[in-house]
Amino acid sequence: MPVDATGSSTSATSATTTSRSTLASNFDTFLTLLTTQLRNQNPLDPLDTNQFTQQLVQFAGVEQQLQTNDTLGALLAATQTSQAATALGLVGKSVTADGDTTLLDDGAATWKLNAPSAASATVEIRNASGALVATRTVDLDYGDQDFTWDGKTTSGADAPEGLYSIVVTAKDAAGSTVSVTSEIAGTVDGVDLTTGTAVLTIGDLRVPLSSLKHIRTAAAN
Template sequence: MPSINPASATGFGASTPAESSTKSLAGDFNTFLTLLTKQLQYQDPLSPLDTNQFTQQLVSFTGVEQSIQQNKNLETLIGLFSANGLSSATGYLGKSVVANSDILLVGEDGGSWTYALGANAAETDLVVTDARGKIVLQRSGETEAGEHSLEIKPGELPPGYYQLTVSATTDNGSDIATGVFLRGEVTAVESANGATQLIVGKTPVDLTAVSSIAVPPIQQQ
């Protein structure tokens, strides 16, 4: 069972790869100029240095600098797309969604998955693993075709990320198609590693994982 690696947002004030490369290149280029100046200053007039090598190195520095500038431009574009994605995703706030995700962030008040069976099953196994891939819960599930839920009661599991695996078989041992989903209200929108995520209940899910959305009914005064 693979380990769960929840996405984490980049910290404030962190340098981008292009910025780090620019600082490194500036230091290397200054060192190169210092060495070049010293060698030209102390060269033997009767046997002058071959300038072809220095010219090639200067050309290399120029090429690297141009590549770094292109990376800066790409990072700027990615930032703009990310901001635009966040702005567009705010329309999901307060709405109920269904997301294709088997990862659940269990809180002090528990949590729940929705799982579906494509046909009636003779046997259904539900296995919950923690972030290290260790089995922490295993039980039999519903056998009728359709959607069902697995509830994690308050205090049943320590707060953290968990993964649900569902397997179902027929009387003759054939596998039945299954699916695992999260249902809940979108409470927040965030950006993590350049991807827009919705917070469904407490669990972050990629925007691309959302399969359906429902507008909450208007309450009568």
């Protein structure tokens, strides 16, 4: 399927076609002037051929650049088409990706955390506006583990469903800072091509293809 939702490919093609048409017109005019001048030049004061040679070289350079632009445009279109096909093939798949934002759904939001060593951590949970809605203190083991938030705010109220992000601050037993990475997971339900780059969607969550870590067949209901 063509990937030109933003019109970028069409615009680039149109611009290149216009530039090539203008170049051809200018080159024809240049040759007409050149032959006219050569035909009517003063034999005692001939035209400087070096100037004409330089202009010919410039025309050739511009034409070569247009041909390069055509090639790059074709490669970009092929890459976008391939990327779109790959993304569409992931619809219905269960994926894990780098990220700190996930969806609170049915009273639960889960992140996958990775700690390089055992640590005590404070997890701040923020809404889509960046406002702090809850804080949790957890003990992390070495390696991968899940952190699930029950959707309860600091006041004990139920937070509305939507996108939430986390900030993890962790220290080991010696008090040294531990860098904890986070991942999100979910089942892909769509692909957004409006930006010209394929982005997976999991509900309202947007996941770039470049952030994917694992892909699995979604479990049957």
